[in-house]
Amino acid sequence: MGLVERDEHSEMSTQESNLNTLQTPPPIADGRGEPLIAIRDLEVYFDMGRGKKGIVKAVDGVTFDIYPGETLGLVGESGCGKTTLGRAILRLIEPTAGQVLYHGKDLAHLSAREMRKQRRHLQIIFQDPYASLNPRMTVGQIVGEPLDTFRIARGREADERVQQLLETVGLSKRFIKRYPHEFSGGQRQRIGIARALAVDPDFIVADEPISALDVSIQAQIMNLLEKLQREKNLTYLFISHDLRAIRHVSDRVAVMYLGKLVEIADAKTIYADPLMPYTKALISAVPVPDPKVEASRQRIVLEGDVPSPINPPRGCRFHTRCPYVIQACKEVVPPLVEIKPGHFAACIRISPEQPDIEKVAPGDAPGLAAAKSASSGL
Amino acid sequence: MTNPNGNLLEVRELRTYFDTEDGEVKAVDGVTFQLKRGETLGIVGESGSGKSVTNLSIIRLIPQPPGKIVSGEIVFDGVDILSLAEKDVRKIRGRRIAMIFQDPMTSLNPFMKISRQVMEITQLHLGHTKRQAFDHAVRMLETVGIPDARARANNYPHEFSGGMRQRVMIAMALSCEPELLIADEPTTALDVTIQAQILELIKTLKRATGTSVILITHDLGVVAGMTDHLIVMYAGKVFEQAPTSELFALPGNPYTKGLLRSVPDPTAEQGALYQIPGLPPDLAHLPPGCPFAARCDRAQEICREEFPPFVQVAPEHYSLCHFADQVYNDSRREALTNTLQKGMSTPPQ
Numbered sequence: 001m002g003l004v005e006r007d008e009h010s011e012m013s014t015q016e017s018n019l020n021t022l023q024t025p026p027p028i029a030d031g032r033g034e035p036l037i038a039i040r041d042l043e044v045y046f047d048m049g050r051g052k053k054g055i056v057k058a059v060d061g062v063t064f065d066i067y068p069g070e071t072l073g074l075v076g077e078s079g080c081g082k083t084t085l086g087r088a089i090l091r092l093i094e095p096t097a098g099q100v101l102y103h104g105k106d107l108a109h110l111s112a113r114e115m116r117k118q119r120r121h122l123q124i125i126f127q128d129p130y131a132s133l134n135p136r137m138t139v140g141q142i143v144g145e146p147l148d149t150f151r152i153a154r155g156r157e158a159d160e161r162v163q164q165l166l167e168t169v170g171l172s173k174r175f176i177k178r179y180p181h182e183f184s185g186g187q188r189q190r191i192g193i194a195r196a197l198a199v200d201p202d203f204i205v206a207d208e209p210i211s212a213l214d215v216s217i218q219a220q221i222m223n224l225l226e227k228l229q230r231e232k233n234l235t236y237l238f239i240s241h242d243l244r245a246i247r248h249v250s251d252r253v254a255v256m257y258l259g260k261l262v263e264i265a266d267a268k269t270i271y272a273d274p275l276m277p278y279t280k281a282l283i284s285a286v287p288v289p290d291p292k293v294e295a296s297r298q299r300i301v302l303e304g305d306v307p308s309p310i311n312p313p314r315g316c317r318f319h320t321r322c323p324y325v326i327q328a329c330k331e332v333v334p335p336l337v338e339i340k341p342g343h344f345a346a347c348i349r350i351s352p353e354q355p356d357i358e359k360v361a362p363g364d365a366p367g368l369a370a371a372k373s374a375s376s377g378l
Numbered sequence: 379m380t381n382p383n384g385n386l387l388e389v390r391e392l393r394t395y396f397d398t399e400d401g402e403v404k405a406v407d408g409v410t411f412q413l414k415r416g417e418t419l420g421i422v423g424e425s426g427s428g429k430s431v432t433n434l435s436i437i438r439l440i441p442q443p444p445g446k447i448v449s450g451e452i453v454f455d456g457v458d459i460l461s462l463a464e465k466d467v468r469k470i471r472g473r474r475i476a477m478i479f480q481d482p483m484t485s486l487n488p489f490m491k492i493s494r495q496v497m498e499i500t501q502l503h504l505g506h507t508k509r510q511a512f513d514h515a516v517r518m519l520e521t522v523g524i525p526d527a528r529a530r531a532n533n534y535p536h537e538f539s540g541g542m543r544q545r546v547m548i549a550m551a552l553s554c555e556p557e558l559l560i561a562d563e564p565t566t567a568l569d570v571t572i573q574a575q576i577l578e579l580i581k582t583l584k585r586a587t588g589t590s591v592i593l594i595t596h597d598l599g600v601v602a603g604m605t606d607h608l609i610v611m612y613a614g615k616v617f618e619q620a621p622t623s624e625l626f627a628l629p630g631n632p633y634t635k636g637l638l639r640s641v642p643d644p645t646a647e648q649g650a651l652y653q654i655p656g657l658p659p660d661l662a663h664l665p666p667g668c669p670f671a672a673r674c675d676r677a678q679e680i681c682r683e684e685f686p687p688f689v690q691v692a693p694e695h696y697s698l699c700h701f702a703d704q705v706y707n708d709s710r711r712e713a714l715t716n717t718l719q720k721g722m723s724t725p726p727q
Contacts, residue, residue, distance in 0.1 A: 077569035184657050214424040215596055216654040219640035223653050243570060244599070248642035248651060271644055285574035287599030289641045291623045294603030301578050302571045305539045 035065035035101075036203060036235050037089065042098035042108070044081070044088045054310045058084040060259035061098070063336065066203070071229065071236040073250030073267065075243055075282070077306055080256040086205040086239050090122050091115050102203075120150050123196035127208035129188030133180040139166070139191055140176040146198040165194040170224060186217035193224065197232070205237045210245055222249055243286045247271055255279050258309055258317040261336055265343035275345040275355055278318045316347070324349055324357055328365050335374040337367060385453075386557060386590050387413040387436070392450035394428075394435045397443060400662040405431040405445070407614040413558070413607075418584065418591040420605035420622065422598060422637075426658055428614040429594045433560050436592075437475055438467045455557065473503040476551035478544070480563035485547060486535040492519070492546055493531035499553045518549040522579060541572035545579070552583060559584075562594045577604060598641050602626060607694075610634045613659055613669035616688070620695035627713055630689075630697035630706035632674045668700070676701060 044059040058081040066072050076082045087093040089100050091107060100107040107118060126132035133142055144162045147153045153161050163173040169190040180188055189209060196204055206225065210218040222245065228234060240246050246253055247267055254264040255278070263276045274280045281300040288294055302321045307313055313320050319329040326349065334346040339355045350357050351366035360366065394406040406428040413419050423429040434440050436452050438459060452459040454475065459467060479485045487495060496518060497511035506514060512531070519527035522545040535543060544564060551559055561580065565573035577600065584591055593604055601608055601622065608625045610618040610633065618631040629635045639652035656673040659665065665672065671681040680700050689702035699705060 077571060186657065214658070215598075215637060216424060216640055217657075219651045219653040220655075222642075223651055226650065241569065244642045244644045247644045281571055283644070285570045286644050287573075287577075287597065287603055288645055289598040289602050289626070289638065289643065290645075291602045291626050293645060294599075299574055299578070301574050305541055305572065306569070 033067065036068040037066040038099075038101040039064055039066075039089065040099040040101065042085065042088060042100065043096045044084050044093060045096040048310065056309050057259045057312065058309060059088060059095075060312075062256075062259075062261045064254055064261060064264055066235060066237060068202075068235055069229075069233055070251040071238050071249050073246035073253040074237060074239045074256065075241065075246050075253060076256035077241060077282075079258070079306055079309055081259040081309070082239050082241075082256050083207055085256070086124070086207050086237055089237070090119070090124055090205060092124070120199045121201050122203050122205075123199065123201040124205040124207060125189070125192050125196050125209045127211055129185050129192055129212060130180075132192055133188055135180050138177050138179055139171075139183075142180070142191060143194045143198055146195060150199055152199065161198070162194075165198055168197065168228070169194045170220075184217075185213050186220060189213065189221055190224065193221075193228070197228065200232075201234070203235045203237070205239065207239045208241070209238075211240065211242060218245065225249065243282065255282065258307065258312045260317055260346065262318065262347075263343075263345045264336070265340075265345075269340075269343055275339055275343065275350055275357070276318075276347045277322050277324050277357060279345070281321075326363055326365060328368055332368065332371045333375060334367065334371050337370055384414050385412045386415045386455060387592075388451070388453040389432070389436065390451040390453070392432065392435055392452065393448040394431050394440055394445060395448050396445045398662060400660075403661045404614050404664070405661065406435060409450075409611075409614075409616050411609055411616065411619060413590055413592065415557075415590055416588050417607065418593060418605045420601035420608045421592065421594045421611060422596065422601055422608065423611035424596060424658060426613075426661060427611040429611050430562055431614075432611070433477075433562055433592060433594055436560065437471050437477060438464075439471075469503075472499055472556075473554040474556055475558045475560065476554070476556035478547045478551050478559070478561045478564045480566050483535075483540065483543065483567070486543060488535050490534070491531070492533055492535065492538070496531070496546065496550050496553060499550055503554050514553065515549070518553050519546070521552070521583070522546070522549045523575075524549070539572075540568055541575060544568060544572075544576055548576070548579065548583070552587070552589070555587060556589060558590045558592065560592045560594070563596070564593070565600065566595070566597070573600075580604070598638065610637070613661060613664065615669065615698060616696075617670070617698045618696065620692070624692065624695055628692070628695075628706060628709040630691040630695060630702050630709065631699050632676055632701075632705055633670045634697075635705065635709070636673075636675075668698075676705075 040063050042059055042062045046056040046058060048054045062085060074082045084093055088095045095108045098108060107115065110118065140162050143165050144158050147158045147161055162176060166173050166175060171187060171190050183191065210221050213221060226249065229236060238246065238249050250267040252264065253267045253270045255262050257278050263270065263274065263279045270279065271283055274283050281302045284300045304321050307320055315330040315332055316334050319325045322329065328348060332348055334348045336344045336346045339345050339350060339352050348365045348367040348371045349360055354360055354366050390410050392406055392409045396403045396405055409432055421429045421432065435447055440447060447460060454470065493512060493515050496515035500506040500514050501511045516528050516531055519531060524530050524542060524545055538546065565576050568576060581604065593601060595601055605622045608620060608622045609616050612633050618625065618629065618634045625634065626638065629638060636652065636654040640654055642651060654673050659669050665682065667682040667684055668686045671677040674681065686698050686700045688696050688698050690696050691702050691706040697706065
């Protein structure tokens, strides 16, 4: 798989695109102040490699804001593009088009050199604590490397810094000369967190940071991340397929399906009152650790599998599995619309006037007009 | 021959050890439980707790060496499986006791068509001809919800999605109408909407066939909706055993309590999560007392010195703890307080 060539838009010089950022429309949700990171129409396309036809639209026109000090949870099933999105924000995967605005700079269009400088502020924690640490480096070297790279500290000062970092994440400083294989999964994840913290970032993408860990260890890592957030005023994009964990750590939650953002709202609201049919099914599929709740609840069991992202369904990408599908859903791509204050959903069958899909008359699509005007505006 | 007390399976004092470079690992150490006909038993535990080894022992699939079943009895429908010759075990395995494993990607042969893999089982166990076996395979694939089963039967595993492959595994497992189905983390590798489909399927098939099920998982949410009884394992031991609703409502063991409190509840607003401190113990070097003592918030001197007793705290409810009764009574008190508080406060909105 290779990356698809950037469009002409991306060939603007950095300066030009920086100027452009200053004129970008205001954040999509107002009343929350300035976003720390604003993502605008981000696309990441992969072509299928030599001789193969088709383009995987892993991330296909995603727009949202991340506010300072918040945890934005990003959920979705495998293949929905959540990991690709997280990495594209940090340019670990090159975006095909779109903008990632951070302190007035468009990260998506910075030169490699400029981007390198920004990495001090933007870090990532990976899913697999076994694969993301170099087995031939000691813990001290792993955590200390960023200090050297960014010339933050060296020599004794660096050593002290590393010791502090280890203590911050709950590891003994005696471990400094040990190798990753001597640690359990949870401890390795702590090492990965210490490495991310070494440069004093203000934004961290946590990509499935607890998925490889046991239940009792998951709680430890979630609590650690929350503690660090409070102490260091960090902003997280917390990517996970685990809806229970997402609910617990997030202030707001964004749901992805086949490369599209389909719903975004604050965590409490989206779990109590999901609007878009996919989100409804997703939330209802989460097993609740309480037999009484389980015995009484109605579960929406979706038919079929997630379609291939290579040639995703036209119109609304969820229409092949949606229990509320009508003909228009197969033709019109639903835009993300603010249905309730701060609560955005992509579904033409609902509208701010009629947010409850259950109450919409059969065949009715109150959001259709808005969807059509949005697509003609492009 | 049916067991008079209605138990399909009785596991008594099962001990399965492994020889490792680090010394002998007591992966399963004195596990005892019963399973009634038609019931679903959940076994929960973290990695290394011995839940999978227990079940591999039941069907005699422990790799030997390095593993060995040191002692115990596994009485299935009145017969001790551990006393049987390998050829007799084969008559039970796959036919009367069937299994589904976690990873549907690796448990199917990538070089064989789906149909042949499903046919194999009834050809072997029920003496089906090719024709009979194929028709039966198609019927089974239809039962588990493979659309267009007759055509899809001729596909290879890579042409199926993860959820579909797990359906094929279930079709294979249920081909001979087994009396016991062992499902080891059957949905762990699947997405949540697919997990819901598979769990629903297992429930429906169980209702239709009356098969007993052992469901092994680390996910307390999954067992909450699926099982009648629960066993909680830790460090190769059964730490607690009770009817599912009782175990969730009134846990009698500090480990179970910690585990329940450390899972975020998607239906409730929560502050900081409870966390069990520390790490699971090294099974090759277990401390003398309770294996959980080092992580337990109510551990006393005795916990670090003496191995705890398996205490009955209520009918059908057992807990491995020196303070089982106190823990259970605390749970009762907390449950009562909660109900009273809920009764007094007006519901939100």
